[in-house]
Amino acid sequence: MTTGSSEETAHDRVYRSVRVALVSGQYAPGEPLSIRTLCKEHGVSATPVREVLRRLESDYVLVRGANRALTVPKLSVRDLRDTQRLRSAVEGLAAVMAAERANDEDIAEIETLYADMESALANGRVDQYLGLNWAFHKRVYETANSDLTLHIIENLWLRSGPYLRPLVANAVRDGSDTRRTRSMRHHRDCLDALISRDAEAAEAAISADISDAAEELVSALKAAHDAKLEDAIPLEIIA
Template sequence: MSDPGAKPLTLPVMPVKRGTLQDEIYRRVCDLILDGEIAPGQLVTIQGLADAFGVSAMPVREALQRLTTAKALTVISGRSIGIPKLSLDLLTDLRRVRLEVETLAAVWALACLTSDDIARLDHLVILMDGAIADGDVKRYLHGNREFHFKIYSASGSEVLLGLIETLWLRISPFFNLLHEAGNYGVANAAHKQILQALRVGDPKALERGIRSDIGNAAEVLERMLK
């Protein structure tokens, strides 16, 4: 879905502190991907990231190599990086694995989420409703990511959380494409179902909500790919 003729994405200045520079840059780029800041068809250059982070090109190149190895990014042309194409086979595989690991993480989190956590999730649902009404894709995607990872982080499993992040690095850029199809409203209805299940401690309803959210998005993307 990346367009070789697309213009490189202009990024805001985001200086990186010295220290574990490559790890920090890697984390920053991961956040850009997970928050939907790099959408399919957009290009990012090594120099553009270096300028945005206030560093030389070398640590950026090393961080991007890690992400291209993980297939979260791909070289489009020259020094331009973009989101790899999504195939039907990959979409099916990602959906199948996400259904298993994300429902598991949510159920594990059920007994660990605090009242403050629930209040934050409720706020995020309201925030996403507002973003949908305003047509603000970036605000919705940021809220969507925080909503899900707030839950999954409470599972207490660093290994499981790492697996989920790896899956999201490959699928979350395509959440940008779901806005025009009206999926955001459907997804936030699933978020409300998830939130209610967490409030009452119902693991079965929680699983249904997570599966509905993942499945509905995958069905929309599948139709786009056919």
């Protein structure tokens, strides 16, 4: 018989895992989350998985899709732009605080994550890069030493994370060194700003990273819509 405490532990473990999967782009917009699959992946009963999915629905992270399955939402362009503006404001502030509060250990860990990102991107390892991208950003924001700010940022990434995969996949498929360099330039600028404790430059680097990715994503979604591919964008909100 499963005890209440073990069920709670299973709930927390599945909840953290699904959140990490969402922020690192492992789920695609419109993709349903299977209770059976999550149970198998985590070796738990259906009860904690159902509780996790309901919790994510109450947090507006998941929505009811076909057959009322809980699904990663497809955001409109307006939603994506709103998320971009919120992320730029909050993550920019976190970058400022990180530059003001970073110590040598923080910098060393962020440098290691940056090097790992470069290697993953150069070798076409999309899943690894996506995980490292979130790890890099999270480590920067942890350096700000503000639990509230980090919580807000994680919730915003839950909405934007599923849209990161096509951008990274395109960068990997595109053999152009220029495109790959562009995808990492802002991360390097952020790291350099932290090393020099330049709060203004750190904020600018993070804001530019978010803005460039958002504009590239919106362009890709509009192109998909114009080509009459899958309905990733609600027709009534294109701009």
